[in-house]
Amino acid sequence: MLRTALLTAAGSPACRSLVERSPLTRPVVRRFVAGAGVDDAITVTRELAGSGRLVTLDHLGEDTTDAAMAAATVKAYVELLALLADSGLADRAEVSVKLSAVGQRLPDGDRVALDNARRICEAAAAAGTTVTLDMEDHTTTDATLGVLRELRADFPWVGAVLQAYLKRTEQDCRDLAYPGSRVRLCKGAYSEPPSVAYPDKSEVDRSYVRCLRVLMAGEGYPMVATHDPRMIAIAAELGKDRPGWEYQMLYGIRDAEQRRLAGGGRMRVYVPYGDEWYGYFMRRLAERPANLAFFLRALLTG
Ligand code: FDA
Numbered sequence: 001m002l003r004t005a006l007l008t009a010a011g012s013p014a015c016r017s018l019v020e021r022s023p024l025t026r027p028v029v030r031r032f033v034a035g036a037g038v039d040d041a042i043t044v045t046r047e048l049a050g051s052g053r054l055v056t057l058d059h060l061g062e063d064t065t066d067a068a069m070a071a072a073t074v075k076a077y078v079e080l081l082a083l084l085a086d087s088g089l090a091d092r093a094e095v096s097v098k099l100s101a102v103g104q105r106l107p108d109g110d111r112v113a114l115d116n117a118r119r120i121c122e123a124a125a126a127a128g129t130t131v132t133l134d135m136e137d138h139t140t141t142d143a144t145l146g147v148l149r150e151l152r153a154d155f156p157w158v159g160a161v162l163q164a165y166l167k168r169t170e171q172d173c174r175d176l177a178y179p180g181s182r183v184r185l186c187k188g189a190y191s192e193p194p195s196v197a198y199p200d201k202s203e204v205d206r207s208y209v210r211c212l213r214v215l216m217a218g219e220g221y222p223m224v225a226t227h228d229p230r231m232i233a234i235a236a237e238l239g240k241d242r243p244g245w246e247y248q249m250l251y252g253i254r255d256a257e258q259r260r261l262a263g264g265g266r267m268r269v270y271v272p273y274g275d276e277w278y279g280y281f282m283r284r285l286a287e288r289p290a291n292l293a294f295f296l297r298a299l300l301t302g
Helices: 002-010 013-021 025-032 038-050 067-086 109-127 138-154 169-176 201-217 229-238 255-262 278-287 289-301
Strands: 054-059 093-097 131-133 159-163 182-186 221-225 246-250 267-273
Touching (some): 038 054, 067 093, 131 138, 159 221, 182 201, 201 229
Parallel strands (some): 131 159, 159 182
């Protein structure tokens, strides 16, 4: 119930302006977001790389309403990728892209998003790194997988995210478990109807394990994106004799566990940066009462 309320607030312009304008929000946001500028992104990447962690960088933004905003997002990624290459970090860091940020919701959005994502892939190829497409709400799943297919024809290393809370995902895992296919498996962070998604957490967890089995038995490159100790242990068991897979967690969450897993050489951190942090931040609050308590405590104590 609280989760649904927070996810609804994530889409509300009134809540957005309230939360964004509060001077007390920013220090809390900094726990989950590297900072506003590309320099912050590079600094945090360097720090994480220094402790043996790999990184995927997300230029925040998901409410792109015109072509100019989409073009600005592409420009931000191209600049970031050039900086990663210049700083010698391109072998430690890739980028994650939300298709809504590069125009998926505009008229003729699938074509616009494909063209823009292609430009980001070209910049990633020039920098010597990779791109993973984030997955948003279920109304975009087919379109996002369509863009993935097109991009992979030219850039076979483009990764995809699949969400275990969707009932379709076990089959999507089967379809994408082919050689070279990078698949980031997460539980899913949006408010979805029971017609398409498992409503119970225990069902989502069971689906996650089924999907993990499919990916680990397949020939692709599984990216196990979770903070859940049980899923981490199951992945360790399923993947113990398997080369080519990694754990992934979000920046600011379970830092000690991230460092421990980095010791095994397969830990990547998802690092968001930029001004458009509202939707991302609200989804983190919705995920976990402790995150919300941390936020409320900071607001109350200033
Ligand atoms: P869950 O939230 O069920 O937590 C399970 C357990 O993990 C908890 O009981 C606790 O033990 C531990 N835990 C979780 N958070 C903790 C914390 N803050 N501190 C301590 N312990 C904690 N979603 C999406 O819809 N589309 C996407 O593209 C992505 N992309 C993405 C990339 C990466 C790299 C990650 C890690 C996650 C995403 N997500 C996502 C978000 C994802 O769907 C999901 O909402 C969160 O990862 C939370 O789910 P968990 O698997 O961590 O389990």
